[in-house]
Amino acid sequence: MTLQNIAMSTGFILILIGLYGAMTHKNILRMIVGFTIAGTGTNLVLIAVGYLPGRAAPILNAAVPIETASATIVDPVPQALVLTAIVIGLGVTALMLAFAYKIHATKGTLDISKLTDLKW
Amino acid sequence: MTKHMITFLLLLGIGAIFADLLTGFSADQNLNASAEFYATHTVSDTGAANIVTAIIVTFRGLDTLGEVTVLFLTAAIVALVLSGDMAGGFQVKPRRWPVGELLETGTRLLVPLIALFGAYVFINGHLTPGGGFQGGAILASAMLLMLLADPTRRFAHKTIARIESVSGLFYVFIGVLGLALAGGFLDNRILPLGDFGSLLSAGAIPLIYVLIGLKVGAEFSSIMTSLSESEDV
Amino acid sequence: MSPMMLVLSLLLSAAMIGVAVMAVWPARSTAVAVLAAGAVSLMASIMFLVLAAPDVAMTEAAIGSGLTTFLFFFVLGRVRSGKDD
Numbered sequence: 494m495t496l497q498n499i500a501m502s503t504g505f506i507l508i509l510i511g512l513y514g515a516m517t518h519k520n521i522l523r524m525i526v527g528f529t530i531a532g533t534g535t536n537l538v539l540i541a542v543g544y545l546p547g548r549a550a551p552i553l554n555a556a557v558p559i560e561t562a563s564a565t566i567v568d569p570v571p572q573a574l575v576l577t578a579i580v581i582g583l584g585v586t587a588l589m590l591a592f593a594y595k596i597h598a599t600k601g602t603l604d605i606s607k608l609t610d611l612k613w
Numbered sequence: 614m615t616k617h618m619i620t621f622l623l624l625l626g627i628g629a630i631f632a633d634l635l636t637g638f639s640a641d642q643n644l645n646a647s648a649e650f651y652a653t654h655t656v657s658d659t660g661a662a663n664i665v666t667a668i669i670v671t672f673r674g675l676d677t678l679g680e681v682t683v684l685f686l687t688a689a690i691v692a693l694v695l696s697g698d699m700a701g702g703f704q705v706k707p708r709r710w711p712v713g714e715l716l717e718t719g720t721r722l723l724v725p726l727i728a729l730f731g732a733y734v735f736i737n738g739h740l741t742p743g744g745g746f747q748g749g750a751i752l753a754s755a756m757l758l759m760l761l762a763d764p765t766r767r768f769a770h771k772t773i774a775r776i777e778s779v780s781g782l783f784y785v786f787i788g789v790l791g792l793a794l795a796g797g798f799l800d801n802r803i804l805p806l807g808d809f810g811s812l813l814s815a816g817a818i819p820l821i822y823v824l825i826g827l828k829v830g831a832e833f834s835s836i837m838t839s840l841s842e843s844e845d846v
Numbered sequence: 847m848s849p850m851m852l853v854l855s856l857l858l859s860a861a862m863i864g865v866a867v868m869a870v871w872p873a874r875s876t877a878v879a880v881l882a883a884g885a886v887s888l889m890a891s892i893m894f895l896v897l898a899a900p901d902v903a904m905t906e907a908a909i910g911s912g913l914t915t916f917l918f919f920f921v922l923g924r925v926r927s928g929k930d931d
Contacts, residue, residue, distance in 0.1 A: 496896065497897075499855050500859070501635060501638065502859075503893070505628075505631040505632075506863055506866075507866050507886070507890075508627075509627065510869075510870055512624060512627065513624055514869065516620045516623070517617065517872070518872065520876065522876050522880075522918070523879055525918075526870070526876075526879045526880060527869075529883050529910075530866050530869055530870070533887055533906075536890070536906070540893075540897050540899050540902060542638075545640065545641060545643075545644070548898060549898060550742070550898040550900050551652070551664040551665055552662055552663045552664065552665075552742065553655070553656060553662045553663075553664070559656045559809075562653065563644055566644075566664070567897075568644055568645070568648045569652070569664040570651065572665045572899045572902050573665050573668040573669050573673065575902050576665065576902055577676065577677070577680050579902070579905045579910055580905065581680060581683060582914075583833075583909050583910070583913060584683060584688075584836075585687075586914055586917065587687060587691055588691060590840065590918065590920075591690070591694045591921075593921060594694075594695065594843060594921050594925065597925045663901070742900035742901045742904055744901065746905055746909070747905050750908035750913055751908055753913060757913070837916070837920070840920040840921060843924060
């Protein structure tokens with residue numbers, strides 16, 4: 494049982510909880526909440542993969558000198574990726590919310606079982 | 614009921630895959646080759662102390678340009694989708710409940726401080742944790758506080774759009790400058806690398822991150838004002 | 847990693863899972879679900895800090911738990927007056 498395993502399993506469980514919420518709810522806003530939780534879980538898994546036990550953050554200073562950096566820092570690449578993913582995640586969430594608002598404005602409901610225009 | 618059953622089975626399958634991944638995972642003891650390269654070459658190539666910043670702004674700079682473009686498109690689409698519902702012009706809607714005195718006075722005190730902190734975060738992006746995206750989000754939260762204190766406030770969309778496009782233009786311009794004066798597109802060595810660890814170091818990284826911060830802050834503010842100015846349904 | 851740190855991160859992960867379940871629990875109102883999702887983000891940012899990723903922790907705290915929650919509430923405030931919740 495290490496910190497890495499705890500963080501990774503938490504991330505996987507968050508993905509499952511988020512997907513469950515996105516798949517079972519009928520209210521569009523609740524589905525978007527599920528998606529954001531799944532996104533948080535994915536980010537947690539990625540960061541946990543890049544973590545190396547007992548190492549420091551990838552910022553060089555007096556405590557983490559340049560010469561020994563490759564033996565004392567964690568993997569910086571997943572961190573850069575996840576930073577990008579969080580920012581894009583907000584963009585995706587904002588877009589979903591804007592469409593949800595528009596649906597409510599035109600149809601007067603957020604319940605997907607009542608939106609039957611494309612159903613036959 | 615069958616629908617819930619299908620959902621449950623699907624989640625069970627995904628969970629089984631995750632469990633397999635989790636049990637098969639063994640932690641690395643050393644950095645892999647690309648991480649090793651970033652760890653050893655960041656200071657000599659870019660002069661930045663924060664390796665994550667160096668990766669985002671220089672090594673993978675083109676990806677970041679794509680990222681802010683995606684954000685710009687998102688802001689534009691949100692504005693487009695909601696444009697039909699915007700409160701026309703500057704008409705003031707009656708407030709449903711008064712905003713507290715505490716919030717109004719606190720906003721006057723806090724907004725400059727929050728904006729200053731946002732600027733601090735993106736100017737120091739190459740030295741400390743933080744950078745353009747975080748700083749931009751903090752700037753946008755200053756706007757958010759103003760919006761909460763006075764829900765009828767209308768921000769000048771033209772100014773936001775102008776900040777956004779000017780900083781985007783300069784970002785690309787610096788990238789092309791890198792092509793002409795240094796090793797390639799978005800190379801930060803168009804300016805001297807300076808002393809490691811000082812504020813004016815790491816070549817063009819602080820400049821690029823300030824531009825990213827302004828651009829991201831403007832984009833987030835635009836998304837927020839679009840959503841908050843939409844009419845009640 | 848000291849044992850106390852391990853216990854603390856276990857507690858944190860248990861809290862995260864509990865709050866996430868609260869966010870998707872059908873009986874809760876949408877406002878509670880949005881707040882719970884924001885709390886999951888905030889706790890994830892603490893987890894990122896423990897996993898030696900301060901940059902990501904800062905981004906998650908500012909964007910994931912701050913701005914996202916407020917975007918939800920802007921939309922929630924607009925659709926509240928409708929029939930369903």
